[in-house]
Amino acid sequence: MLNEQRSKVIRLVVFAIGFLFILRLFWVQIIDKNYKQFAEQNALRKETIIPARGLIYDRKGKLVVNNQTFYDVMVTPAKVKDLDTNAICQLLDVDKKDFMESYANAESYSRYRPSAVIRQISYEQYGSLQERLFEFKGFFVQAREARTYPKAIAAHVLGYLGEVSDNEIEKSEGYFKSGDYIGKSGLEHSYEKELRGTKGIKNVLVDVLNREQGRYMNGIYDIPAVAGKDLLTGLDLSLQEYGEKLLKGRKGSIVAIEPNTGEILAMVSMPSYDPGMLLGRKRSSNIGKLMIDPDKPMFNRAIQARYPPGSTLKPLMALFALKEHVIIPSTTYVCNGGYHLTATQTIRCHASGTFDLHGSIQMSCNTYYCNVFRLLIDNPRYRSAANGLDNFTAHLREFGLGGKLGIDIPNENHGIIPTVKLYNKSYGAGAWHSSTIISLGIGQAEMSFTPLQIANNAAILANKGFYIIPHFVRGFDRNGRREMLQWERHQVNIDSSAFRLVADAMEDVIEHGTATMAKVKGIQICGKTGTAQNPHGRDHSIFMAFAPKNAPKIAICVILENSGFGGTWAAPMGGLMIEKYLHDSITDKWQEKRILESDIDAIESIMDKSKGAEHSTHEKSKKQEVKVKEPAKEEETPDERPAD
Amino acid sequence: MSAQRINDSSRSLLSRLDWPLLSIFFTLLFIGWFNIYSSEYNENQKAIVDFGMSHGKQLMWIGISLSVGFVILMLDERLYHTLGYVFYVIMLLLVFVTIFAGKVVNGAQGWLQIGGFQLQSSEPMKVAAALALAKYLSNYGVDLSNRKDKFYAFGIIALPVILVLAQNDTGSALVFLALFMMLFREGLEPYFIVIPVWIGVLSIMVLVFDKIPVLIVLTGLGLIAYWLFRKLSYRALFLLIGLYLFSLTVIMLVDFGFNKILKDYQRDRIEVLIGKKVDMKGAGYNVHQSLIAIGSGGVLGKGFLKGTQTKFNFVPEQTTDFIFCTIGEEWGFVGSLIVILLYIGLMYRISIIAERQKFSFTRCYAYGVLSIIFIHFLINISMTLGLFPVIGIPLPYISYGGSAMLGFTILLFILLKLDAANQ
Numbered sequence A: 001m002l003n004e005q006r007s008k009v010i011r012l013v014v015f016a017i018g019f020l021f022i023l024r025l026f027w028v029q030i031i032d033k034n035y036k037q038f039a040e041q042n043a044l045r046k047e048t049i050i051p052a053r054g055l056i057y058d059r060k061g062k063l064v065v066n067n068q069t070f071y072d073v074m075v076t077p078a079k080v081k082d083l084d085t086n087a088i089c090q091l092l093d094v095d096k097k098d099f100m101e102s103y104a105n106a107e108s109y110s111r112y113r114p115s116a117v118i119r120q121i122s123y124e125q126y127g128s129l130q131e132r133l134f135e136f137k138g139f140f141v142q143a144r145e146a147r148t149y150p151k152a153i154a155a156h157v158l159g160y161l162g163e164v165s166d167n168e169i170e171k172s173e174g175y176f177k178s179g180d181y182i183g184k185s186g187l188e189h190s191y192e193k194e195l196r197g198t199k200g201i202k203n204v205l206v207d208v209l210n211r212e213q214g215r216y217m218n219g220i221y222d223i224p225a226v227a228g229k230d231l232l233t234g235l236d237l238s239l240q241e242y243g244e245k246l247l248k249g250r251k252g253s254i255v256a257i258e259p260n261t262g263e264i265l266a267m268v269s270m271p272s273y274d275p276g277m278l279l280g281r282k283r284s285s286n287i288g289k290l291m292i293d294p295d296k297p298m299f300n301r302a303i304q305a306r307y308p309p310g311s312t313l314k315p316l317m318a319l320f321a322l323k324e325h326v327i328i329p330s331t332t333y334v335c336n337g338g339y340h341l342t343a344t345q346t347i348r349c350h351a352s353g354t355f356d357l358h359g360s361i362q363m364s365c366n367t368y369y370c371n372v373f374r375l376l377i378d379n380p381r382y383r384s385a386a387n388g389l390d391n392f393t394a395h396l397r398e399f400g401l402g403g404k405l406g407i408d409i410p411n412e413n414h415g416i417i418p419t420v421k422l423y424n425k426s427y428g429a430g431a432w433h434s435s436t437i438i439s440l441g442i443g444q445a446e447m448s449f450t451p452l453q454i455a456n457n458a459a460i461l462a463n464k465g466f467y468i469i470p471h472f473v474r475g476f477d478r479n480g481r482r483e484m485l486q487w488e489r490h491q492v493n494i495d496s497s498a499f500r501l502v503a504d505a506m507e508d509v510i511e512h513g514t515a516t517m518a519k520v521k522g523i524q525i526c527g528k529t530g531t532a533q534n535p536h537g538r539d540h541s542i543f544m545a546f547a548p549k550n551a552p553k554i555a556i557c558v559i560l561e562n563s564g565f566g567g568t569w570a571a572p573m574g575g576l577m578i579e580k581y582l583h584d585s586i587t588d589k590w591q592e593k594r595i596l597e598s599d600i601d602a603i604e605s606i607m608d609k610s611k612g613a614e615h616s617t618h619e620k621s622k623k624q625e626v627k628v629k630e631p632a633k634e635e636e637t638p639d640e641r642p643a644d
Numbered sequence B: 001m002s003a004q005r006i007n008d009s010s011r012s013l014l015s016r017l018d019w020p021l022l023s024i025f026f027t028l029l030f031i032g033w034f035n036i037y038s039s040e041y042n043e044n045q046k047a048i049v050d051f052g053m054s055h056g057k058q059l060m061w062i063g064i065s066l067s068v069g070f071v072i073l074m075l076d077e078r079l080y081h082t083l084g085y086v087f088y089v090i091m092l093l094l095v096f097v098t099i100f101a102g103k104v105v106n107g108a109q110g111w112l113q114i115g116g117f118q119l120q121s122s123e124p125m126k127v128a129a130a131l132a133l134a135k136y137l138s139n140y141g142v143d144l145s146n147r148k149d150k151f152y153a154f155g156i157i158a159l160p161v162i163l164v165l166a167q168n169d170t171g172s173a174l175v176f177l178a179l180f181m182m183l184f185r186e187g188l189e190p191y192f193i194v195i196p197v198w199i200g201v202l203s204i205m206v207l208v209f210d211k212i213p214v215l216i217v218l219t220g221l222g223l224i225a226y227w228l229f230r231k232l233s234y235r236a237l238f239l240l241i242g243l244y245l246f247s248l249t250v251i252m253l254v255d256f257g258f259n260k261i262l263k264d265y266q267r268d269r270i271e272v273l274i275g276k277k278v279d280m281k282g283a284g285y286n287v288h289q290s291l292i293a294i295g296s297g298g299v300l301g302k303g304f305l306k307g308t309q310t311k312f313n314f315v316p317e318q319t320t321d322f323i324f325c326t327i328g329e330e331w332g333f334v335g336s337l338i339v340i341l342l343y344i345g346l347m348y349r350i351s352i353i354a355e356r357q358k359f360s361f362t363r364c365y366a367y368g369v370l371s372i373i374f375i376h377f378l379i380n381i382s383m384t385l386g387l388f389p390v391i392g393i394p395l396p397y398i399s400y401g402g403s404a405m406l407g408f409t410i411l412l413f414i415l416l417k418l419d420a421a422n423q
Helices: A003-031 A034-043 A085-092 A096-109 A123-135 A166-171 A186-190 A192-196 A237-247 A280-292 A310-323 A357-363 A366-377 A385-398 A420-427 A438-442 A451-463 A496-511 A570-583 A589-597 A600-609 A614-618 B003-007 B019-040 B054-074 B078-082 B084-101 B122-137 B147-166 B170-177 B180-185 B191-209 B211-229 B234-260 B264-273 B283-295 B323-355 B360-384 B402-422
Strands: A044-049 A063-075 A115-121 A139-148 A161-163 A181-183 A200-206 A212-215 A230-233 A252-258 A263-270 A333-340 A346-355 A466-468 A473-478 A481-484 A489-491 A526-532 A540-547 A554-560 B103-105 B108-114 B117-120
Touching: A003 B180, A003 B283, A003 B323, A003 B360, A034 B283, A063 A123, A085 A096, A085 A123, A096 A115, A115 A123, A115 A139, A123 A139, A181 A186, A181 A192, A186 A192, A237 A252, A237 A263, A237 A570, A237 A589, A252 A451, A252 A570, A263 A570, A310 A357, A310 A366, A310 A385, A310 A438, A310 A451, A310 A496, A310 A526, A310 A540, A333 A366, A346 A357, A346 A366, A346 A438, A357 A366, A357 A496, A366 A385, A366 A438, A385 A420, A451 A466, A451 A496, A451 A540, A451 A554, A496 A526, A526 A570, A540 A570, A554 A570, A570 A589, B019 B054, B019 B323, B019 B402, B054 B402, B078 B084, B078 B402, B084 B108, B084 B122, B084 B147, B117 B122, B117 B402, B122 B147, B122 B170, B122 B180, B122 B360, B122 B402, B147 B170, B170 B360, B180 B191, B180 B360, B191 B211, B191 B234, B211 B234, B234 B264, B283 B323, B283 B360, B323 B360, B323 B402, B360 B402
Parallel strands: none
Antiparallel strands: A044 A200, A063 A115, A063 A139, A161 A181, A200 A212, A230 A473, A252 A263, A252 A554, A333 A346, A466 A489, A473 A481, A526 A540, A540 A554, B103 B108, B108 B117
16 A cells, blocks of 8 residues: 555544544434433422411401511531631520531531521521621521411411421322421311412522522523412401410310301310420420320310210200100109119209209209100110110211211311110120110210310200301412302201200200309300219319300300319300300409419319219219119220320 | 745745634634633623633633744744754653652643643643654655664654653543554554554453453354455465454453553443443543533534533533533534534645645654544544543643643644645
8 A cells, every 4th residue: 555545544534433423423412312301300400489388367367377487597518618606606696516516417418508507596686697697608597487376376276387207298299398397287287288389490500519500591491389378267366365264274175166157266275385386496395395294285175085975965865855756845754863773773863853854954954864865765666775776876976976077177086976886795785775874864974075076066056956067267368369168067857946945945054054154144145064974083064055045156165174063164164255255355254253263173172072062963973873884985084195 | 945935925924824724723712712611601600701710711821822823833844843853852851850740630640830830741742742753754764664663653652652651641641642643654554553453442342242252253253254265375364363363362361451450440431431330420420421411412502601511510521621512512413513524624634734745744744733633532522422431631722721722733833834834
């Protein structure tokens, strides 16, 4: 080969390499689409924008839950220069050791991405830090929204927020990411989806160290965040506050329902806690404290505790009996201090005399209802006690007892009603009779309801035969656009004339009966006292009522644990609540002062000692005297389990 | 011969310069600068010229290089022939000094601190080696078929290779080997080039497919060749058998060499390249990111300053060794094609210039220039396209880097001057 020819070889090699490169470029840039996808993952960071959480309003439009801006001190460790640790700790009033620890955490998280070193500094600290921020390179303050409570009330109802768990992340189908906040209980939990709104996405260009480099395509692919919806609740903030004031330092609960709509006006459960305790920096330590508190402040008695209804069952018994035609209003029984089951067994009764239906409710006669219960169970129509009991419990279920009512906060407990199966197990099939289970007739033994259910019974009595599922939320509001919720209505298949008879009797309970303490000037209240037997200590007092009689606006249940007879303490509290709601003022200052200032426990202890004193023995009846075999009870006391 | 020409030509020097070559040169400078600017561009940094950043410094280096280029055009062209060996020895000394006094940049101890500047000593060495080799080959009576002449020629190449390897700069060392192209043009037997390339191909095959399949295929090919050539002379048959045995030896040695001779990082890079190892954070990362950047460019690219991969430091060394990624990403297939064609045009033009020379010195030097540009082009773009292990080597006239810019400019302007003087 001539050397001159070799230049052609060299040119050929150059062209060949060029051609190879062009082929490769064609493949990489035009044919293969993978690299384009990789590129997108590489440089685009999708930042989530968390929208403002919806607020919660009461029925008068007052804020129950608000958002407030908090300030977190953030640090980008890579930008920190010549940090004067002492100065910043002094300025923000934090312990140097704590600061160093969280700074180290921030550093190990990322040197280039900011993370919070100090959470929720006060506005004042924010101000003073802002002035001196230039001294602390790499630090900045980030505003963040968090819940605040204008009044520290209704903790159980409102619930609280917490970081999402792995389980919740999985269930959310990609919505939640670790570190997000979610409603853990109460309304915050039930209406999580409405309250939280929809996260937005901001497409940010980042470099390999994840440093922000600007918007992607001027933000045309960004998705704006959608603000959460505000909750419009039926709560009455001032009634709630008043109820909490009445029960403060005691154990018990108050549930008040607007009977026409099923809206809950107030739900008090004591002991309670300040909902602000579960915000921000101190949340986790406070949750721990609340969990181990022997008073169980996180336990929502109003929907989780169960109590035998005691005599508050009597109006219902009367309705069942009228419905089943086993009595008529004028049916009369003579009571001479008790219902004599056998020669030696007596269900004692405080009342004595001859009572018709009206009188039996007014005076809360046990004898009368033992008779009524036997008539119901032994009704020849049903041919056996078992069938009779089934029919009886069917009526109870119609009143929303036994199951859950379906209130719009989580952890509602179901009520307990007796079942044929239970007695068959305890006594053997066919081996038990109405007399065996007679305690049921006066609302004791294998029967217990939540305060909410008893309040709902009051609402049914007020409505003369129907109830709407008790609930807090009427609807939502987003920027003035409202959407209202429809809540299911349940009709009870009993004539309204029967309800009218019962309401008349219940009015006389207040006027001349067992709950005269609940009397309020100018308001026709219909009520019924009760005493829930408590094998662990002094009985719980119960009061249920609705008012005004002719156009009821409020139905209520008050339960005060370990306070004995329902007329003494629970009834006047109910009266005060009703007056507070209907008149927004209290006329009987003496009664209010008595409720607020009495040491109920001490008074009742004295009463206990002077046995024979009327109140303490009034309905405290049969346990010692009825020597019937006690079936294994499923539940007897409120099962106290924290709501979370 | 040309003193008279130069005297009467300072007026017409411009007309005697090879303008096609110069225009390609300026086009590449232009493309290079804008892509360096774009690589560094971000919303916070919008200044057109910032001497604190690469594009600003590059502008300064372009200015310096063009001034030096101008001086080269003004000087007597005989200087380069006369002082060829002197430059070579001075540069060898400079490289030698750098081994001990140099600064380490990216693992290579190739940088000399001179005043405020850092000079990569291997860059002027390239020019000096090309000049010295051209001078030697153009000596009267030098014949590459002669063993002694071959020895000297190889020696001129080997000295800088050894010294630069001592600087731990494999990439630059490879560049000097490209000067074999000049030797090839001047009559070196082809097997000096074919055999190393054959070894290279075999090695890669062994590394990719393991030795057994390669042995089988090779034996098969040998048998076919034997059947085809069985009627030929014994000499051809011996050659065939010799080649076969040689290949077997190579295959056996590759495994050993790969595992015992190469350094860990080199082994990593090769393993990643041949797909034996997936290492997205280490050696594979650069190639992968580079391909993402280029691949995301598509047909027309994302547009000037609109790249996302090269701009935000995903691609390492984005202004220097991986500058082609910015071109691929922002200008797409069309832009990349143009750049490739410009290089091919540049090299083609140099070969034309080479072949029209009356004097063998200029021709030899022209092939030196061609070979040096070619090897940079080959290695750099192969690397960014994932066809070759990552070896830090700039893309001529485009990559950021003062020493390289100056070196390549000098390289080309000496050729321009020699060519202009000869017309």
